[in-house]
Amino acid sequence: MRHNGYHLFNMGTIRNQYLGLLIILSVFFCSLPLCAEEASEASRPNRLLEIEVHRGDTLSRFAERYLDDPSRWPELLEYNKIPSGDPNLILPGDKLMVPVEMVRDEIADLIYMRNNVRVRRQDAPAWVMAGLYERLFSEDGIRTGSESYAQLSYLTGGGVNIDENSMIFLRPEPARDNVVKLEVGELRARDVKVLTASAAIDPGKDSDYTARVDEEQTTTLSVYKGHVDFISSGELVTVSEGFMARAEFNKPPEKPIRLPDPPEIKPMDDAPVNFGEFNPVAIVGNIEIRGWTESERDPVENVHIQLARDEDFSRMVFDKVVNKDSPDEWKENLSDGTYWWRAAIVTASGVRGKFSEPVIHTVDTHPPDLKIISPQDGAEIRRRIISVTGQTKVGSTLYVNDSLVQVDSEGNFVTAVNVNDGENEVKISATDRHGRKSERILRFQGQPLREEQGDADSLLVGVALALSVLSIGLILLLVMQ
Structure with a gap:
């Protein structure tokens, strides 16, 4: 009995051990999906960038530009549903999501350039001609010549329009990428922080402003939308929409003053422009400059004129500042199509007022179809x-x-x-x-x-019937004889 009891005791112990092992294995295997889910969550990108598709882009070209390898385009489908439903067809204006870690160190794209635009890489001594949609990295520089313009789009949001005779460098900070150093000239920024020789311009959300640095290193800030913090010599001034402020080198910002009102512009006369010519003599004649409170010490000297293929002025045809009293004699030959143009006044000190509301204009040089x-x-x-x-x-x-x-x-x-x-x-x-x-x-x-054709046909049919009846009658008469 003791033997049997001993045997039963061992069997019970073994059964309990097997039961415990089964419980451990069950817990282990049940936890695998959770672990896999956690691993999947950990493998997902922490941050996605929304990048706009440019004209002529394909998924492979997009992958080549942002992932350095055109063959990696299928990876983009993991994060995007193509609006057209066709992976081979992405359209300008579409937005694609790209994980930050896949984009590497890129900061911005050069999405528009005109005339003499040059780029200098961080480790290169010389300025070289830039290329459209060129990728820009930390410490890269952009320089524009006379009548030359460039536009940057930041991967993290915001953009910069660089005016002629200007020079900037990309200077990202630990907490934000969209920061530029304006050495000289002028730029227009949207949600981008700008540094100058002695000042910092830190915009609020959805802001739109211009920053200008002259030869004396005086920084001029003009705010067109939102509000912007202007910091110089340790003092901060918040400049609100519709105001401007200056800060001389190593001096605090001056008290903000109101920007000049936008001029009133009228639609262009038919004769010169509808035949494909657009010139400042005709343009300035249609611009009415309204009151400017600083007119005595800072008179209006020039008019900034922009002409674009779209209402957002992202497809610029030209962007020029002309003297309001004696504009240069130049003509812009335009192809047929629809354009938008607007104007802003520019004072002797370089203060640029608000742009007028765009005026639509159609160029039509051909006779009617x-x-x-x-x-x-x-x-x-x-x-x-x-x-x-x-x-x-x-x-x-x-x-x-x-x-x-x-x-x-x-x-x-x-x-x-x-x-x-x-x-x-x-x-x-x-x-x-x-x-x-x-x-x-x-x-x-x-x-x-x-109807006339029908009457003639009826007559012919009647004649035919009459002849038939006559023929039958003659036949019967002959038979009876």
Whole structure:
């Protein structure tokens, strides 16, 4: 019995050991999904950058620019749902999310440049010509020449428009990447911190302002949206929207004063610009400068004019400051299309006021198109009256056979025309508001009306029937004889 009891005791102990082992294994395997989830969470990027797609981008080109390897484009699909639904088709303006650690040390992209724009790398002694969409890193510099402009877009948000004859360097701080050092010249910044030789400009959220450094190292700040902290010689002044302030080298900022009001501008006259010419003589004549409280000690001398292909002025055609009294004689030849232009006054000391509201302008150098929808040329018409329909340029004056015809708001027209037997000609002419004229001749054949054709056919049938009856009667008469 003791043996059996001993055996039973051992069996119970072993059973308990197996039970404990099963519990441990169950807990272990059940915890694996949790561990995997935690590992997955740990492997996810802590921070994603929202980067805008530029014209001409593909996913492979995007990966080449930001990931240094075009073959890594499938990795982008892990963080993005392509708006078009086609990975091979990404459109300008689309936003793609990219993990910060994948982008490496890049800070900003050069998304616009005009004329002489140069870049200097941190470890390079010379300035070289920049390339559009070039990637910029810490301590890289951008320099613009005369009548030359550049625009930077920061990966972490915000942007900088660099004016002519300016020089900046990218100087990121531990807590933020979007920081630049303005050595000389002028820039316009959105949510970007700017450092100068003796001042710091720290913007609030959704801010928009210009900073200018002259030859004496005086910093001028003009705020167009939001509010901006202006720090110099240990003193801080907050400059609100619609105000400006100056700080001389190693001196505190002056008391903010109100910015000049935006000028009033009128739509351009038809003659010079609608034929593709845009010149400052015509422009300045349409700009009305309103009161400026500092006019005696800081008079208005120039007008800053911008012309762009879009209402946001991101696709700039030109960006020029001209003398308001004697603008240079230059002309900008414009291709056909829609433009927006605006202006701001510039004082003798370089203070730049607010821009006016954009004015839309359409350049149209071609005569109106004239399309005849119906009837088709050479058609056969079996009606006495038909409708002639077509399309032409909106606003054109249209004549059909010397009769004035209304053109609707979408350029469509319709009119009734009489049809004669034989060949018909309809003369159609359209003249736009600039005197350019297009003409078309519509030709078609007028055929007998369907009713007339039906009467003739009935007569033939009647004659045939009569002849048939007569023939049958003669046959019967012969048979009876």
